[in-house]
Amino acid sequence: MAKKSNSVEFETIQKVIELIKTYFSGKKINLYEEIQELGIDLSIDKKFSSKFSKEIIQYLVENVNYGEFTTYSDIGNAINTKAYRAIGNVMQKNPLPLIIPCHRVIRKNGTLGGFMGETNESWQKNLKLNLLKIEGIK
DNA sequence: TGCATAATAACGA
């Protein structure tokens, strides 16, 4: 039976789940690369429209690996802007949280910042903290 | 505590 080019085999999904399990077990893997190697198209060009947002995401997937973290101002320096709030806006629209490591972006003063649109105490923000703990950051 | 700074959503016209 013919499968559409943009559909994904169940087997592939299982592999993705294994990757995520591996990630949560504490092993250092690059989810973005590993998942893309399974043949799933995660190209940033398709997920983000503006050049501004592409630069931010590219910086993240290329420079912030497992166990590392960055700050909103670091990203600002990297792409030559002081619009730190705009960077947060891009994160909020991240279609692939976890895979694109927006949880590794924290505030310069050491506090967490937000996650998945939430700034107050919430399960989303708590999740961010726990992800960082798993990676040995916080 | 205020202001700068860029993107985006929400409006009206």
Added chain:
DNA sequence: TCGTTATTATGCA
């Protein structure tokens, strides 16, 4: 569409 305004996962004086 297009201009204006409010909002934002920030940072710094």
